[in-house]
Amino acid sequence: MRTIKFNQRELALAMKVVGRILSKKHANQVLMNILMSVSLDEVLFWVSDGSCGLKVRVSAEVAGFEKEGENLMAEGRTLIETINVFGGELTEVQIEKEEMELRNGRDVVRMKCLQAQDWPRWETVKAGEMIDCGKWEVKKMERIVDLISGATGTDIIRPQLMGILLQQQEDGRVMMVGTDGFRLAMVEEEGVWKPTKENGVMLVMVKDWQNVLSAGEIYEEKEWKVWRENERRWLVWRSESVEYWSSLLDEEKYPPWQKIVPLEFEQEIGFSGEEMRETLNKAQVFVKDGSNVVSWKVGEERIEVMAQGVIGQYRGEVELKKKNKKNIDLAFNLRYLGDFLGKVEDREVWMGMNGSVKPVMLRMKDDKSFGYIIMPFKQK
Numbered sequence: 001m002r003t004i005k006f007n008q009r010e011l012a013l014a015m016k017v018v019g020r021i022l023s024k025k026h027a028n029q030v031l032m033n034i035l036m037s038v039s040l041d042e043v044l045f046w047v048s049d050g051s052c053g054l055k056v057r058v059s060a061e062v063a064g065f066e067k068e069g070e071n072l073m074a075e076g077r078t079l080i081e082t083i084n085v086f087g088g089e090l091t092e093v094q095i096e097k098e099e100m101e102l103r104n105g106r107d108v109v110r111m112k113c114l115q116a117q118d119w120p121r122w123e124t125v126k127a128g129e130m131i132d133c134g135k136w137e138v139k140k141m142e143r144i145v146d147l148i149s150g151a152t153g154t155d156i157i158r159p160q161l162m163g164i165l166l167q168q169q170e171d172g173r174v175m176m177v178g179t180d181g182f183r184l185a186m187v188e189e190e191g192v193w194k195p196t197k198e199n200g201v202m203l204v205m206v207k208d209w210q211n212v213l214s215a216g217e218i219y220e221e222k223e224w225k226v227w228r229e230n231e232r233r234w235l236v237w238r239s240e241s242v243e244y245w246s247s248l249l250d251e252e253k254y255p256p257w258q259k260i261v262p263l264e265f266e267q268e269i270g271f272s273g274e275e276m277r278e279t280l281n282k283a284q285v286f287v288k289d290g291s292n293v294v295s296w297k298v299g300e301e302r303i304e305v306m307a308q309g310v311i312g313q314y315r316g317e318v319e320l321k322k323k324n325k326k327n328i329d330l331a332f333n334l335r336y337l338g339d340f341l342g343k344v345e346d347r348e349v350w351m352g353m354n355g356s357v358k359p360v361m362l363r364m365k366d367d368k369s370f371g372y373i374i375m376p377f378k379q380k
Contacts, residue, residue, distance in 0.1 A: 002064035004043060004093040008083075008104060011091055014056040015080045017215045017242060018047045021054045022076045028120070034079055035119045036072045038065055047076065048120065052208055053245040054215070071116035074100060082109050130227035130236065137223050138216050144187055145209045147370050148178035150339045151185035152206050163249045164209060165257070168200040177257050178206070183336045184260055184373040201251045202228065204235060208246035215242045260373060262359055265352030267328065270321035270365060271303060273344030279316040280338055283307035286314045287334055293377060294334040298353075300324050307334070321348060329356055331377040340372045 023031045028050065035046040037055075040062060046055045072095065083091065086104035094101040095113060102109045144164065153161030158181075165177040169188070176187045212224060219241050227236045228248075237244040283294050286309035297304040300323055307314040330353070340362050341349070348365040356379070362372040 002095040003062075004038065004095075005061040006043075006058060006091045006093070008086055008089055008091045010058050011083055012086070013218055014045055014058045014241075015083045016218050017056050018045050018054065018076075019080045020214050021047045021049060021052070021211060022080070023049045024077070026050070030118050030120065032076050033073050033114055033119070034076045035116060036074070038062055038070050038072065039068050046119070050120075051205070051247050052211065054211070055243050056215075057241050057243075071119070072100070073114040073116040073119060074111055075114070078111060082111075130229045133226040133228055133235075135223045136226050136237075138213065138221055140189060141209065141213060141224075144176050144189070145206070145213065147187050147343055148176055148185045149206045149209070151180060151183050151372070152178040153180040159205075160203065160249050160251075160253045161255075162207075163203040163205050163254075165251060165254055166202045166204065179255060179257060179260075181255070182333070182375060183339075184257060185340075186257075186261070186371045186373075188369045202235065203249040203251040203254055205246060205249060208235070208244070211246075212237050212244050215239075215244065260359060261371070262352065262354055262361055262373075265354055265361070267298075267324065267326055267353045269298060269303075269324050269351050269353075271318050271349055271351070272321075272346070273341050273349045273364070274346040276303075276305075276318050276349065277338070277341040277344070279305050279318050280334055280341065282316060283314045284334060284338075286312055292334050293331055294337065295379070296330040296332070298324055298328045298330065300327070328353060329379060330360070331379045332374055333377070336374050340374075343370070 018034060022034065026032055026049065031048055031050055037044040037046065041059060043058050043060045043062075044055045045058065046053065048054070082102060086107060088105035090104070092103045094103070098113050100111045100113045102111070148164050152164065155161065161180055163178075167175050167177070169175055173188050173190050176189065178185050215221075216224065216239065219239065221239045224237045224239055226238075228234070229236065233248040235246045235248055237246070280294065283305055284307075286307040287293065288309065291309065293307075295306040297306070301320055303318045303320065305316045305318060344364055350363045350365045352361040357376055359373050359375050362374070364370060
């Protein structure tokens with residue numbers, strides 16, 4: 001009989017990580033399982049959804065296995081839910097023939113061991129075969145995802161828009177960009193990764209950023225070591241306990257975002273982010289019929305905010321921080337404005353414009369590293 005003994009707390013943490021990646025439904029049913037690769041003093045738990053893969057390292061006392069690296073496979077959700085309800089300090093797994101028995105205190109659960117040879121495991125790539133992208137700080141990664149992910153696309157027909165573009169600038173800083181085709185968010189940072197000629201541009205799925213941050217939160221990681229493998233277009237993220245692979249998107253198919261970003265502005269205004277957010281929250285009541293359009297009349301001293309819906313009309317005002325020289329009428333998707341203002345809190349907003357139907361730029365007045373561009377609607 002083969003046996004594996006785990007610390008229950010360590011095992012439960014690992015199940016939290018793999019549970020967030022494991023496919024609940026998949027055309028390839030093998031990907032609904034968890035692969036366990038058994039070594040002399042640890043077990044690697046592998047999961048994959050076909051576009052990404054993850055393995056978690058858990059220390060263990062192992063006995064009875066004929067060779068190191070022997071693989072077992074079990075139905076994923078059943079294994080996770082079983083381990084999550086266990087409470088004792090020790091969980092023992094006994095394997096005999098095609099059956100797995102899990103013991104924790106007085107609790108005993110029996111499961112089938114599945115055939116592991118069909119598992120499409122992501123190959124382990126040696127660091128020497130990859131380009132070192134340096135150490136990525138978790139705090140900077142969290143900021144990038146928080147500010148940009150809301151502006152990225154969700155349509156699988158255009159997968160490139162579901163990613164965050166990282167592009168090295170001439171001054172050595174890195175520009176991160178996300179767009180869904182209607183708005184664009186960009187963050188400029190120093191020291192996000194170590195760019196080289198071979199990895200100066202990368203397009204990484206938002207879900208991969210989120211998966212890595214989720215795993216890092218569980219294990220309280222402060223940074224990730226990252227490598228790029230160009231031949232198979234992988235990005236590999238590593239910490240002490242977790243290794244994550246993601247497929248890079250094709251950056252050459254990303255929209256020419258620089259052409260969207262205005263460099264000069266005919267008009268500039270400033271207003272309170274908190275005051276505008278409160279005003280838009282009131283206007284939201286009157287655009288629930290689906291139009292989601294809010295109109296602005298930017299005057300000399302204030303912005304008049306209007307929303308028209310089936311149930312009625314809203315009209316409010318937001319004071320400008322300084323006098324505006326030229327009146328202008330604008331119309332926006334209210335949700336897009338709200339997404340930006342949700343990041344601003346009570347800070348002052350700077351806004352640059354070049355007419356009623358050209359892209360506008362929004363920034364926090366005291367933080368020029370974050371920019372948000374929205375295309376106004378053409379008013380009837």
